[in-house]
Amino acid sequence: MAAREHIERRPAMFMQVAQRVADDIRSGRYKPGDLLPSEKHMEDMYGVGKHTARSAVAELRRMGLVESQQGKGTIVLATGQALPATSVDRAIHRTTKGSWSLPTTNASETAAVSRTTLDGPPALLLGQQDQDAISVDRLLHDPTTGARMAHRVLIPLATAAEVPTLAEQPDAEVADLYQQLADAGLSLEFTERVTARAPFPDERTALGLSDASHLLIAYRVTADADQGRPLLCEELKAPADTCQLAFTVTPTKPPAKRATGRSSRSE
Amino acid sequence: MAAREHIERRPAMFMQVAQRVADDIRSGRYKPGDLLPSEKHMEDMYGVGKHTARSAVAELRRMGLVESQQGKGTIVLATGQALPATSVDRAIHRTTKGSWSLPTTNASETAAVSRTTLDGPPALLLGQQDQDAISVDRLLHDPTTGARMAHRVLIPLATAAEVPTLAEQPDAEVADLYQQLADAGLSLEFTERVTARAPFPDERTALGLSDASHLLIAYRVTADADQGRPLLCEELKAPADTCQLAFTVTPTKPPAKRATGRSSRSE
DNA sequence: TATCATTTGTTCGTATGTATC
DNA sequence: CGATACATACGAACAAATGAT
Numbered sequence: 001m002a003a004r005e006h007i008e009r010r011p012a013m014f015m016q017v018a019q020r021v022a023d024d025i026r027s028g029r030y031k032p033g034d035l036l037p038s039e040k041h042m043e044d045m046y047g048v049g050k051h052t053a054r055s056a057v058a059e060l061r062r063m064g065l066v067e068s069q070q071g072k073g074t075i076v077l078a079t080g081q082a083l084p085a086t087s088v089d090r091a092i093h094r095t096t097k098g099s100w101s102l103p104t105t106n107a108s109e110t111a112a113v114s115r116t117t118l119d120g121p122p123a124l125l126l127g128q129q130d131q132d133a134i135s136v137d138r139l140l141h142d143p144t145t146g147a148r149m150a151h152r153v154l155i156p157l158a159t160a161a162e163v164p165t166l167a168e169q170p171d172a173e174v175a176d177l178y179q180q181l182a183d184a185g186l187s188l189e190f191t192e193r194v195t196a197r198a199p200f201p202d203e204r205t206a207l208g209l210s211d212a213s214h215l216l217i218a219y220r221v222t223a224d225a226d227q228g229r230p231l232l233c234e235e236l237k238a239p240a241d242t243c244q245l246a247f248t249v250t251p252t253k254p255p256a257k258r259a260t261g262r263s264s265r266s267e
Numbered sequence: 268m269a270a271r272e273h274i275e276r277r278p279a280m281f282m283q284v285a286q287r288v289a290d291d292i293r294s295g296r297y298k299p300g301d302l303l304p305s306e307k308h309m310e311d312m313y314g315v316g317k318h319t320a321r322s323a324v325a326e327l328r329r330m331g332l333v334e335s336q337q338g339k340g341t342i343v344l345a346t347g348q349a350l351p352a353t354s355v356d357r358a359i360h361r362t363t364k365g366s367w368s369l370p371t372t373n374a375s376e377t378a379a380v381s382r383t384t385l386d387g388p389p390a391l392l393l394g395q396q397d398q399d400a401i402s403v404d405r406l407l408h409d410p411t412t413g414a415r416m417a418h419r420v421l422i423p424l425a426t427a428a429e430v431p432t433l434a435e436q437p438d439a440e441v442a443d444l445y446q447q448l449a450d451a452g453l454s455l456e457f458t459e460r461v462t463a464r465a466p467f468p469d470e471r472t473a474l475g476l477s478d479a480s481h482l483l484i485a486y487r488v489t490a491d492a493d494q495g496r497p498l499l500c501e502e503l504k505a506p507a508d509t510c511q512l513a514f515t516v517t518p519t520k521p522p523a524k525r526a527t528g529r530s531s532r533s534e
Numbered sequence: 535t536a537t538c539a540t541t542t543g544t545t546c547g548t549a550t551g552t553a554t555c
Numbered sequence: 556c557g558a559t560a561c562a563t564a565c566g567a568a569c570a571a572a573t574g575a576t
Contacts, residue, residue, distance in 0.1 A: 012543075012544060012545090013544075013545075014544075014545085019468075038559075038560055038561085039560075039561070040559085040560075040561095048545085048546090049545060049546045049547075050545095050546080050547080050548090051544085051545065051546065051547085052544080052545060052546080054561085054562095055544085055545090057561090062329075062465065063465055063467075064464060064465040068560090068561065068562090069553085069554085069560090069561075070552065070553045070554080070560070070561045070562060071552070071553030071554035071555080071559080071560060071561065071562095072553075072554055072555080072559095072560070072561080073554090073559090073560060073561080074560090074561080080464060081386070081387050081388075082387070082388065082391060083388045083391065083392075083460060083462060083486075084462050087460070090514075090516060091516070091519060092516050092517075092518045092519070093518060093519060093520065093521035094518040094519070094520070094521070095520070095521055096520075100518070101521050119348070120348050120349070121348075121349065121350045124349060124350065125350075188518075189515070190515070190516040190517075190518070191513065191514070191515055191516070192513070192514040192515075192516055193350060193354070193511050193512065193513050193514075194461050194483070194511060194512045194513075194514070195350060195351050195483060195507055195510065195511040195512070196463035196481055196483050196507035197331060197347060197481075197507060197508065198329065198330050198331040198479055198481075200330070201286070212465055214463050214464075214465075214481045214507065216461070216462060216463050219350075220516070240462055240463035240464060240481070241464065243462065244460050244461060244462040245460065245461045245462070246458065246459070246460050246461075247357075247458070247459040247460075247461070247514045247516065248456070248457070248458055248459075248516075248517075248519065249357060249358070249359050249457040249458070249459055249487070249514065249515075250359075250457075250515075250517035250519070251359045251360060251361040251367070251455075251457075252358060252359070252360060252361070252515065252517070253360065253361070253362070253363075254360035254361075254362055254368050279562075279563060279564090280563075280564075281563075281564085305540075305541055305542085306541075306542070307540085307541075315564085315565095316564060316565045316566070317564095317565080317566075317567090318563085318564060318565070318566085319563080319564060319565085321542090321543095322563085322564090324542090335541090335542060335543090336541090336542075336572080336573085337541070337542045337543060337571060337572045337573080338540080338541055338542065338543095338571070338572030338573035338574080339540095339541070339542080339572075339573055339574080340540090340541060340542075340573090341541090341542080
């Protein structure tokens with residue numbers, strides 16, 4: 001028997017309260033920056049218990065409509081009717097011949113270089129499970145919006161062996177790394193994969209994430225255009241509520257011979 | 268006095284329990300598909316009250332590690348060590364001259380055509396606040412993974428007036444729309460912006476989203492390459508936990524004269 | 535079919551801790 | 556210091572879904 005027969009059921013009380021307050025927020029009854037009525041006040045307003053009022057506010061937090069602060073109150077956030085303020089330009093530039101450049105950068109600290117074992121998505125994308133790589137970590141930030149992002153460059157040892165200059169200064173600007181690969185006679189192609197997920201606690205604190213915000217995650221793989229062999233992987237983690245990624249899509253010739261992902265779909 | 272003096276504070280009990288179970292999940296102690304110990308059992312295991320055990324499980328849900336089902340239990344999800352299964356290829360293809368195509372598509376239902384007033388991100392991207400547009404809505408799905416996505420094409424009336432064939436069959440394939448624009452003598456350029464946010468309740472039900480999953484949202488703007496004037500906007504909303512977007516980044520000449528976003532940044 | 539134990543979901547209560555003003 | 560507000564933690568009871576008897 002199908003599990004979804006009865007679509008009609010009384011919504012939970014805390015959900016009804018949350019829905020009502022959410023409507024009040026969207027209708028402008030509570031404006032961004034305002035303090036919501038306190039949980040105590042909501043109990044009286046809607047005739048519910050402490051836990052119900054609290055669950056309602058928790059639901060509003062989960063919806064990304066409000067943010068609570070101990071001792072102060074629950075503040076109404078901006079209503080996401082616009083795109084996030086920080087636009088990260090994912091374009092790659094190359095002057096007429098040979099010289100590479102990337103849109104400008106603000107790194108908070110110096111890059112942290114370490115050696116790690118590849119695992120997770122980067123290992124899959126580089127096709128090198130359980131191989132070692134040089135890892136270069138940077139904490140980026142956008143001074144105008146205060147958004148923080150985590151950036152990581154992974155240079156597989158196989159690539160470093162092929163182009164030794166990479167290992168000498170792995171914490172150089174990324175454009176320089178591209179340059180070195182190109183100077184080694186490789187023609188480069190770039191593929192980027194974007195997804196999002198809930199942050200781990202350490203990521204939450206490192207990037208100063210609010211309760212509801214997720215991480216926008218982009219993996220850029222630099223590959224040898226001739227053989228499609230992956231050379232480099234970059235990972236960018238940005239708070240989705242304050243950041244957007246911008247791509248310029250260039251039409252290409254249709255017949256892709258090698259499969260790049262699992263299933264491949266689009267509009 | 269500064270508010271952040273004491274970084275060290277005992278984490279809440281429910282968080283400690285959640286962290287411990289999370290570690291057990293990541294270490295393989297609980298495997299994907301397994302049922303977690305019941306909340307009742309956790310009370311005894313960790314010597315905490317009902318509310319604490321419950322909060323810990325709620326935290327694990329919020330982390331996207333588990334999913335609870337009333338009457339059954341709490342099941343461990345895949346550990347997110349891989350990229351989401353459904354890869355959406357955002358490439359655009361053009362054969363030698365004139366003919367456009369896009370990666371294959373699966374639309375669940377026929378397209379719903381309506382007329383709407385532009386607002387939110389599409390209005391900003393099209394630079395046409397409070398103007399009307401033809402809206403074509405489709406519900407896409409990936410049969411192999413069961414992932415559902417919402418796709419919308421917005422054709423501003425200004426564009427429809429310029430290229431009348433667009434309004435005749437607005438629910439044609441997107442590649443055909445590009446073709447018609449190109450046939451009208453326009454050279455096209457494409458910009459895509461990606462972000463993520465918590466879904467609205469209607470989006471949650473329409474796309475069958477789980478508790479923790481957010482929406483990955485991509486806006487593709489088709490513009491006239493000569494003047495940079497936006498012609499068309501597509502919106503794709505996909506569940507972030509099951510979908511990834513794939514882009515091919517083509518190096519371009521560096522000096523962009525017109526600003527495309529607010530602040531512009533990259534690694 | 536009906537009943538029952540198990541498990542999560544919702545709702546109520548109380549108390550204490552901690553941050554803000 | 557006190558009042559306010561949210562955070563955490565203890566408790567109880569009933570509802571609803573599930574699976575097995």
